[in-house]
Amino acid sequence: MSGESDLTWAEVRRAAAQQLAVGTSANPEQEARWIVEEVSGVRGADLVGVELEAATAMGTQRVAAMVARRLAGEPLQYVLGAWSFRGIDLFVDPRVLIPRPETELTAQLAIDEAVRLGARRGRRAPFSGTEAACVVADLGTGSGAVALALASELPDAEVWATDVSADALAVARANFAGAGSIAARVRVGEGNWFAALPAALRGGLRVVVSNPPYVAEPEFADLGPEVAAFEPRGALVSGSTGLESITRIVADAPVWLEPRGALVIELDPRRAEPAVQLALDAGFAEVRVLPDLAGHARVLVARLG
Ligand SMILES: C[S@@+](CC[C@H](N)C(=O)[O-])C[C@H]1O[C@@H](n2cnc3c(N)ncnc32)[C@H](O)[C@@H]1O
The missing domain is CATH 3.40.50.150 (Vaccinia Virus protein VP39)
Structure with a gap:
C-alpha cells in the first residue's frame, strides 16, 4: 500500500475546515491549519511550500480523527495535544x-x-x-x-x-x-x-x-x-x-x-x-x-x- 494519499496537504486542510465549520468551532480555517501543522510537522510560512505536496495516508487519517474529536466537542488544545504558554510549547491532555x-x-x-x-x-x-x-x-x-x-x-x-x-x-x-x-x-x-x-x-x-x-x-x-x-x-x-x-x-x-x-x-x-x-x-x-x-x-x- 502506498504511503501517500490522493490529496495534497492543502486539500486535506480545506476539507477539514469545511467539516469544522459545521460544528461549534468559531474559527474553522485557523483550527484546520493548526491541525494540519501538527500532523504534517510543518509550521507557519513553511506550510505554504509543502501544501501542494501529496499528504501521507497516515497523516490524512490522523487529521480525520482529530477533526472527529473536535466535532465531538473536545477542546482544540487536547485534540492537538499541545499549547503554548509565554512562548513555551507544552504537551496537554485531559489530565491537566x-x-x-x-x-x-x-x-x-x-x-x-x-x-x-x-x-x-x-x-x-x-x-x-x-x-x-x-x-x-x-x-x-x-x-x-x-x-x-x-x-x-x-x-x-x-x-x-x-x-x-x-x-x-x-x-x-x-x-x-x-x-x-x-x-x-x-x-x-x-x-x-x-x-x-x-x-x-x-x-x-x-x-x-x-x-x-x-x-x-x-x-x-x-x-x-x-x-x-x-x-x-x-x-x-x-x-x-x-x-x-x-x-x-x-x-x-x-x-x-x-x-x-x-x-x-x-x-x-x-x-x-x-x-x-x-x-x-x-x-x-x-x-x-x-x-x-x-x-x-x-x-x-x-x-x-
Ligand atoms: C486551575 S488548575 C491550574 C493548573 C496550572 N497551574 C495552570 O495554571 O494552568 C489547579 C491545579 O491545582 C491542583 N490542585 C487541586 N487541589 C490541590 C491541592 N489540594 N493541593 C495541590 N494541588 C491541587 C489541580 O490538580 C490542578 O492541577
Missing part, C-alpha cells in the same frame, strides 16, 4: 487544565515579584552560578506551565512545582523533560498545597504562585460544555464557596515565605474582596488585586514585611 491567557499574567506578576526581591531576570539566560539564588514555588502546577515560565525567565531560581494530582504531575514531568536545560532547576513535589514541599523550605520561599481551583460547586454547570465535559474537575472546583483553596494557601503562605516574600494567586473576580481580607488577616502588609486584559480583578499580589 489547559493553560489560560490570564495565567500568563499571573506568571508575569510572580516573576516581577521575584525580580523586585532581587532575582535576576532573563528569558532563557544561562544559569549564572552553582547554587540557586532564590527559591520559588508554583502550587497546583497542572501542566507545569507556570513553573516552566518561572524557570525560563528567572535564570538563577530553583523552582518547585507541586500538585495533589499524580496524573497532572505525569504531564508536568513530560513537559519538564521536554524543556531542556532550564528544567534542571525544577523540582517536583506531590501533595496537598504546602505539604508537598520539603520542611527545609519553610521560611525560605521568595515567591509562591498559584492558580488554584476557584470555581464554586454550584457554578460548575455554568462553565460551558467544553470545559465541564473535558477538563479535570479537580483543577476547577474548589468547594461550595470557591474560596476554599485560596483560604488554605493564603493562611499557610506566611510561614513558608521569606520575611519579605510575596504570594501571587489567581482568583475569580467575584471573590477578590474576600481574598484581600484573607491576606490581610494572615498578616500580609501590602495586598493588591490586579486586573487581567479584560479588566477583571484577577490576580492577588500579597507582600509580607
